[in-house]
Amino acid sequence: MRSNHVLVIPSPSQGHVIPLMDAAQRFARKGLKVTFVNTEHTHKRVINACSQKDYLSDMMQMVAIPDGMEPWEDRNDIGQLTETMFRIIAWDGSQKLHIKGIKTIIVLAGQTGVMAVFNELPVNDQMFQLSTNMPPMDPNQFLWACMGDPVTRKKMFAIGLEGTVAAGAADCIICNSAVELEPETFTLFPKILPIGPLLENNGKTKQTGHFWNEDSSCVTWLDQQPFCSVIYVAFGSLTMINQHQFEELALGLDLINRPFLWVVRPGMSGSIDHIYPNGFMDRIGTRGKIVSWAPQQEVLNHPSVACFMSHCGWNSTMEGVSNGVPFLCWPHSFDQFLDATYICDFWKTGLRLNKDDTGIVTREEIKNKVEQLFRNDKIKQNALNLKERVKEGNSSSKNLRNFVDWVKKGQDNAPENNNSQTSS
The missing domain is CATH 3.40.50.2000 (Glycogen Phosphorylase B;)
Incomplete structure (x- = not known):
């Protein structure tokens, strides 16, 4: 036997x-x-x-x-x-x-x-x-x-x-x-x-295998947000972001003036913790929620989440697809560039965030692409259709x-x- x-x-x-x-x-x-x-x-x-x-x-x-x-x-x-x-x-x-x-x-x-x-x-x-x-x-x-x-x-x-x-x-x-x-x-x-x-x-089953403890308080925070209003920002377990880019991202989220949930992973900047722009935390108040690690399945499945600003790692891509969530694509390495091409050009379920001549995704680029995505009903429908096609x-x-x-x-x-x- x-x-x-x-x-x-x-x-x-x-x-x-x-x-x-x-x-x-x-x-x-x-x-x-x-x-x-x-x-x-x-x-x-x-x-x-x-x-x-x-x-x-x-x-x-x-x-x-x-x-x-x-x-x-x-x-x-x-x-x-x-x-x-x-x-x-x-x-x-x-x-x-x-x-x-x-x-x-x-x-x-x-x-x-x-x-x-x-x-x-x-x-x-x-x-x-x-x-x-x-x-x-x-x-x-x-x-x-x-x-x-x-x-x-x-x-x-x-x-x-x-x-x-x-x-x-x-x-x-x-x-x-x-x-x-x-x-x-x-x-x-x-x-x-x-x-x-x-x-x-x-x-x-609940997802296991994480290297960091999930902060479930973000789900309670999501419960208090309007339907399809929150920008979820998470870049996986390996992506590194320097201080300049970190500040541009923070200021971009500030400019958007919409609710956001941002995962700032320990060690994302190396050995030195990131420093938020002056006055940033006071300005965002309760409009933003920042956690060190999130229960991503629950977050992407939450009705208040409108889009996923992602590094486009394949795990995150599959989780976003499974929940019918549109993407704002910010690939950094590995297979993420190819994943972003599938998302933006083949499935047409997201938009790319482009870098400027100095290699930075600026606050203005972040604000503009978020606004474009919120206005684009076709991308939202494509994301939902892809979810159903995979499921069926x-x-x-x-x-x-x-x-x-x-x-x-x-x-x-x-x-x-x-x-x-x-x-x-």
């Missing part, structure tokens, strides 16, 4: 831990026993931020392993952390390969089309397009090109290539997406099984059932992708 046991090992970053935790909970609810493995550092942060342990299923246990770094080394160095983590996983994996029956499953936490970058590497820095139904790609905005220094960029490029090789050898690849969102991608990559959007507020398509639910059945039965052939019947 098979044990139906799944070992889940995310990359040690919040953008990977949260969606894989959501996927693991879904596996557990469908009868798979799950062991979720974090690094010791990440494990402590997740457990400390999870105030109610009963969010975790009886079918799921959490364990910790070393990340390969010394206590004094900087775990904000993504290149170094990922490289050492890969060495740990590779060593453990080499031992597990001797166990009969172990299958390897790759989970893509980011935008699915990014995988094409490593399968179709460009020979120069010119824009290119894999298909007329996919966004154009700029090599200068690829994962490795967005990292801060040449050493880190080289590490990330090598890690990306290793990941592509691993994906090619995997028994199955699953991802946090839906065929209704990017049908052409799944035509080009039929081996990938979309089971998303994950992280949707379906009421079955139901292809991901079928894919998830097929995946769980495949694991339980121990079949050799990977589950089929239910995407042939869907068009954009």
Whole structure:
């Protein structure tokens, strides 16, 4: 008799831990026993931020392993952390390969089309397009090109290539997406099984895997705001903003004169906390709410939220799509530029915030784009339509059932992708 046991090992970053935790909970609810493995550092942060342990299923246990770094080394160095983590996983994996029956499953936490970058590497820095139904790609905005220094960029490029090789050898690849969102991608990559959007507020479980404690007081504040009036501002777990840009953003929110909920994450400016413009806190009064971390699912599902000013990380993108919320797109790195292109040019559910010649998104640009979005009923309707199309398509639910059945039965052939019947 098979044990139906799944070992889940995310990359040690919040953008990977949260969606894989959501996927693991879904596996557990469908009868798979799950062991979720974090690094010791990440494990402590997740457990400390999870105030109610009963969010975790009886079918799921959490364990910790070393990340390969010394206590004094900087775990904000993504290149170094990922490289050492890969060495740990590779060593453990080499031992597990001797166990009969172990299958390897790759989970893509980011935008699915990014995988094409490593399968179709460009020979120069010119824009290119894999298909007329996919966004154009700029090599200068690829994962490795967005990292801060040449050493880190080289590490990330090598890690990306290793990941592509691993994906090619995997028994199955699953991802946090839906065929209704990017049908052409799944035509080009039929081996990938979309089971998303994950992280949707379906009421079955509360989101776990956060590195910071959620401030639920913002939900009470939202309850007091008018319908569809609040600008929600959040830039994920890794985005860094310098003091000048921080001030422009604050002054832009001040100029708009509308209610806003702003997540100012600890460490968003590095080792020194941001300083708000003179008189800013007094001027905004109760019109603005600032928190260090928010329960984003609940926020985006709240009727008072009108739009989402976002870095366009894929998790945030999927949460916004699942709740039918229009976007104000402010991509910073990784796959966020491609995500913003989907939002603005393909789904037409948001507007871009553009930088000036000095690389700053000015207060005037913020004010103008917010006002444009509030006047644009077409974008609002597109966002609601996309939410319903993903919900009604139901292809991901079928894919998830097929995946769980495949694991339980121990079949050799990977589950089929239910995407042939869907068009954009």
